[in-house]
Amino acid sequence: MEIYKNIQEMKSYLKEMRKEGKKIGFVPTMGYLHEGHLSLIRRAAVENDLVVVSIFVNPRQFGPGEDFERYPRNIEQDIRLSQEAGANVLFIPGINEMYPEGFNTYVEVKQLTETLCGKSRPGHFLGVTTVVNKLFHIVNPDRAYFGQKDAQQVIVIQRMVKDLNMDVEVVVCPIVREADGLAMSSRNVYLNSEERGQAIVLFHALNMAKERIEQGERDAMRLKKQIEMMIQQQPLANIDYVSIVDGENLEEVKEINHKVLIALAVKFGTTRLIDNMIVEV
Known part of the structure; x- marks a missing residue:
């Protein structure tokens, strides 16, 4: 499995893979992977030639007083689980790689982000759409996989993809639950x-x-x-x-x-x- 932390190196590698005609499936995550994430990776592995998984705890989607600092992280476990589930490439950028000094560009989806979690967490979806937009440009996938548990996020990303004429298919996968029904998170x-x-x-x-x-x-x-x-x-x-x-x-x-x-x-x-x-x- 290939592991990249640098955007340009990641883009160069995937450019070569595309020249070989490979279809690329992409699973963006914030890490600390569980069965919900792994189900997305497995489906991507079935439907594509190459599966890219990103692990990036995005500070721009956490508001003041939220749990960015204590958000669970275990990169060694994530690497092992990703590979076992069928990932071919891991993209693990640092914060400064994704948001270099002077970064000041955001992508915003109106209306859909003003209700539900968008109302409770102002600025959250501005961070989500911005980072997903960046990741789509870096990976340039044929398909991107998201879980239904984040239903509003899925609808917002689908709107962004449609409005900005992005050449990526958004694949929505069912919620994965614990044995007693609790949604995995x-x-x-x-x-x-x-x-x-x-x-x-x-x-x-x-x-x-x-x-x-x-x-x-x-x-x-x-x-x-x-x-x-x-x-x-x-x-x-x-x-x-x-x-x-x-x-x-x-x-x-x-x-x-x-x-x-x-x-x-x-x-x-x-x-x-x-x-x-x-x-x-």
Whole structure:
């Protein structure tokens, strides 16, 4: 497996691979890889000739007081797991490599970033779209793989790719969950045993909502209240938001009569977890 830390060296290598006609699949990550990441790498390995994985904890998508400094890192483990899952190339740039002195250019997607996590974490998506844009230009992949767990991020990146006429296919892969339903996340390591036990309420609440819709519930506000009540039964849960939005434009809906995204962000202790479910009507 090739490992690069320098942008120009990375670009030169991939340029040669493209000359050989290789299709490139790309999995951008912030490291501390878990089964969710590995599922993306495995799928990329099946669908492409060459799989590139980036590991970069992007400081520009963390707000003041967020967990950039303590975000979990284990680069040796990431290298081993990436290779075992089928990665051919690792790109592990430093902060100064990605954001050299004088860096002052950002890519912003409007509207879609002003709700859900964008409302709770101002500036977060500005950091996400900027770094993903840079990574797409560095790797120039045929396909890029993202997990459905970060549903808003996926929709924002799809819009950016479409609006900027980027020649990359955004492949969205299903949420990977623990045996009890908790969505896999690098941040799950922050949870103590009591918080971890209560966090599965997110998956139960989403399933309850899906069942209610299948049974004929169409009032989004009423269903939202039911979700909130279920989550609030867990004493350590502190709701950031519960939203039922249009599955395309992320606008809040009053009546559930088409594809909707049910999205949650809840803190357990100091750990903020997100989860979601798409429901077709």
